[in-house]
Amino acid sequence: MPSRQYLAWGTADNGRFNSLQRxxxxxxxxxxxHPVDIFSVAVTDKQVLSASGAPxxxxxxxxxxxxxxxQSLDGAHTLGCxxxxxxxxxxxxxxxxxxxxxxxxxxxxxxxxADQVVSANLTNVDAWAIALxxxxxxxxxxxxxxxxxxxxxNDNGTQIRDHETKGSFxxxxxxxxxxNFIASGHENGAVYIFKTEDGRMPFSLSGLxxxxxxxxFSPGGKILAAAGDSKVIVLYDTSSGLQIANLSGHSAWIxxxxxxxxxxxxxxxxxxxxxxxxxxxxxxCVATHSETEKAVWSAKWLPKAHxxxxxxxxxxxxxxxxxxxxxGG
Amino acid sequence: xxxxxxSPQTALPDVAPDSSVRAYIDNALTTLIRELTSSPAESxxxxxxxxxxxxxxxxxxxxxxxxxxxxxxxxxxxxxxxGNTAYESWKFSSGNNSCLVDDRSSVAGRKVDxxxxxxxxxxxxxxxxxxxxxxxxxxxxxxKGLVAGxxxxxxxxxxxxxxxxxxxxxxIPRIQDTDEIDVSSARWVLVIEKEAVFHRLVRNNYxxxxxxxxxxxxxxxxxxxxxxxxxxxxxxxAETNRNSRRLPFYALVDGDPHGLTIMSTYKxxxxxxxxxxxxxxxxPLQWLGLKIADAADETQNSxxxxxxxxxxxxxxxxxxxxxxxxIWASDGVEPEWCAELQRMLMLNVKVEIEKLYGDGGSLENWxxxxxxxxx
Numbered sequence: 001m002p003s004r005q006y007l008a009w010g011t012a013d014n015g016r017f018n019s020l021q022r023x024x025x026x027x028x029x030x031x032x033x034h035p036v037d038i039f040s041v042a043v044t045d046k047q048v049l050s051a052s053g054a055p056x057x058x059x060x061x062x063x064x065x066x067x068x069x070x071q072s073l074d075g076a077h078t079l080g081c082x083x084x085x086x087x088x089x090x091x092x093x094x095x096x097x098x099x100x101x102x103x104x105x106x107x108x109x110x111x112x113x114a115d116q117v118v119s120a121n122l123t124n125v126d127a128w129a130i131a132l133x134x135x136x137x138x139x140x141x142x143x144x145x146x147x148x149x150x151x152x153x154n155d156n157g158t159q160i161r162d163h164e165t166k167g168s169f170x171x172x173x174x175x176x177x178x179x180n181f182i183a184s185g186h187e188n189g190a191v192y193i194f195k196t197e198d199g200r201m202p203f204s205l206s207g208l209x210x211x212x213x214x215x216x217f218s219p220g221g222k223i224l225a226a227a228g229d230s231k232v233i234v235l236y237d238t239s240s241g242l243q244i245a246n247l248s249g250h251s252a253w254i255x256x257x258x259x260x261x262x263x264x265x266x267x268x269x270x271x272x273x274x275x276x277x278x279x280x281x282x283x284x285c286v287a288t289h290s291e292t293e294k295a296v297w298s299a300k301w302l303p304k305a306h307x308x309x310x311x312x313x314x315x316x317x318x319x320x321x322x323x324x325x326x327x328g329g
Numbered sequence: 330x331x332x333x334x335x336s337p338q339t340a341l342p343d344v345a346p347d348s349s350v351r352a353y354i355d356n357a358l359t360t361l362i363r364e365l366t367s368s369p370a371e372s373x374x375x376x377x378x379x380x381x382x383x384x385x386x387x388x389x390x391x392x393x394x395x396x397x398x399x400x401x402x403x404x405x406x407x408x409x410x411x412g413n414t415a416y417e418s419w420k421f422s423s424g425n426n427s428c429l430v431d432d433r434s435s436v437a438g439r440k441v442d443x444x445x446x447x448x449x450x451x452x453x454x455x456x457x458x459x460x461x462x463x464x465x466x467x468x469x470x471x472x473k474g475l476v477a478g479x480x481x482x483x484x485x486x487x488x489x490x491x492x493x494x495x496x497x498x499x500x501i502p503r504i505q506d507t508d509e510i511d512v513s514s515a516r517w518v519l520v521i522e523k524e525a526v527f528h529r530l531v532r533n534n535y536x537x538x539x540x541x542x543x544x545x546x547x548x549x550x551x552x553x554x555x556x557x558x559x560x561x562x563x564x565x566x567a568e569t570n571r572n573s574r575r576l577p578f579y580a581l582v583d584g585d586p587h588g589l590t591i592m593s594t595y596k597x598x599x600x601x602x603x604x605x606x607x608x609x610x611x612x613p614l615q616w617l618g619l620k621i622a623d624a625a626d627e628t629q630n631s632x633x634x635x636x637x638x639x640x641x642x643x644x645x646x647x648x649x650x651x652x653x654x655x656i657w658a659s660d661g662v663e664p665e666w667c668a669e670l671q672r673m674l675m676l677n678v679k680v681e682i683e684k685l686y687g688d689g690g691s692l693e694n695w696x697x698x699x700x701x702x703x704x
Binding site: 035052169171213294 | 622625638641644648651652659660664667668671672674675676677
């Protein structure tokens with residue numbers, strides 16, 4: 001299978017767009033989208049939300065090929081924000097800040113505003129990494145002491161699950177798109193899968209040796225991908241808990257994983273600035289991007305447009321970068 | 330009658346003319362003796378000190394690069410005798426003891442052991458009240474900072490310190506206004522957080538063998554004392570006045586909340602001595618390391634892990650630092666420091682310098698490479 005090519009589409013810079021040519025020549029722009037590291041990127045069907053170590057959350061439109069900045073949620077998190085997640089419909093977003101606060105946002109006609117009612121219900125939520133169900137109803141979080149909890153946002157934020165693990169720092173969490181499973185990754189290398197129905201662990205997974213930084217369910221929920229400081233991506237079969245494959249090729253800590261809509265490709269980003277695309281079919285790396293030497297904290301696929309797939313990345317170079325599949329690739 | 334403080338001077342002299350300190354002490358003693366000799370019913374021996382500004386709104390002064398207070402809301406504290414409690418009496422006497430020191434003796438280590446923090450705080454307030462640097466009171470504990478390398482210190486044309494001899498470190502002395510620091514043969518200054526790292530570098534003669542040429546190694550052994558900061562400030566001033574050559578100052582600290590706070594204390598000053606920072610800051614200080622990315626790079630070449638997990642205390646300290654503008658805020662003077670604190674939280678890791686010198690000369694080579702890249 002030929003290797004695939006993804007062209008840098010352009011880099012968002014406070015709403016200014018740089019043409020394809022310029023972006024290729026100067027992939028790093030001097031004027032960043034955020035003044036400090038971008039730690040988390042969330043995608044809806046029309047927008048990309050980015051959260052950084054600065055107080056504001058930025059919203060860029062993906063409907064326009066120039067990815068203009070359409071909104072800035074100023075003062076969202078005083079000390080900066082480390083996680084932001086959205087449901088598939090893109091009507092609700094949840095963000096978690098460095099001061100320990102969790103906030104809810106609601107979107108109407110492409111415009112985001114603070115959801116005071118839901119936010120008020122989240123004041124006592126103890127979570128570091130967070131995930132939102134496809135319909136936006138359930139928020140899952142894993143805490144610094146390793147508890148995995150679920151809250152029902154349509155029922156006053158009532159906590160409906162609390163799973164205790166072995167107490168290792170919870171670094172990442174994901175909900176399967178069908179809503180059947182929750183997975184969490186921990187600093188001690190442990191990976192857990194819980195059934196949402198009864199909260200039980202159907203099997204224990206052989207985890208990783210070093211801290212896990214990202215866990216992600218495939219669109220069909222059949223595969224869980226996990227990766228972190230051991231620099232390898234491990235694929236688990238969610239029906240048996242067995243390892244299907246190890247994808248190796250990164251030479252630094254892996255920070256982020258994202259599945260394409262079709263489940264054909266897995267995207268990964270690492271601490272040394274590399275972004276890789278993996279074919280699940282062949283279990284091999286089909287594209288590597290190294291536009292920066294600085295950590296890429298978050299990489300996410302964009303909704304498929306015009307039969308070509310694309311993705312967005314954000315990290316320590318403080319810019320959002322957009323890529324699309326090269327035609328004929 | 331309580332003593333009123335002398336009106337504050339806006340800029341504190343480095344070492345006050347003895348007269349202002351002596352005048353204050355004479356005045357204070359006269360008043361106290363008068364109070365003590367009057368009839369017990371009427372006597373109210375008391376000393377009122379102007380308190381230093383501790384938790385005010387701070388800014389980094391763009392002119393001198395020092396951390397300073399915005400508002401000067403003065404507050405005063407009166408120490409009277411006999412107090413309502415034994416503790417108050419004790420505090421009164423410690424305040425008095427501080428006053429009774431003449432300029433040839435040092436009180437360091439005498440009464441100071443048991444409630445050192447309290448005495449320290451009283452002494453700081455006393456210096457602030459008189460309007461001098463605490464060095465002028467001769468109460469500064471013996472300096473703890475060490476220096477080695479290409480420098481000479483001249484006092485009245487006499488050489489009082491030469492740190493050039495190999496494999497030898499010297500206690501950083503109390504610098505006087507007329508002292509002359511000669512660093513003309515040094516190519517760099519490395520400010521080191523940890524004493525053990527300093528000793529290792531001195532033992533290996535890094536100050537004469539560095540790739541960047543001869544240099545100066547300095548450590549304040551953790552949080553630096555005023556002598557060490559003053560010494561660095563004067564070295565920087567001497568350099569700026571002398572010629573256009575830029576002597577680079579590098580900081581080598583642990584990549585943890587304490588290491589970054591120590592670096593900030595050297596560069597901008599401390600919150601406890603806001604009024605002194607202008608004479609103690611080191612604006613050109615550059616961050617050599619250690620950063621998480623350094624550990625990540627080095628991990629490629631070694632089998633071991635170079636990072637440690639943060640403790641709950643570390644995480645709390647980082648969050649409280651991030652709240653403290655203007656130095657640590659994301660829109661503050663050091664966005665890269667802020668970003669590094671946030672990266673520590675994200676990855677839940679910290680990095681320590683000792684981890685870099687497991688085998689052979691890796692620490693020295695690493696410093697050579699970093700200095701070369703930052704030049």
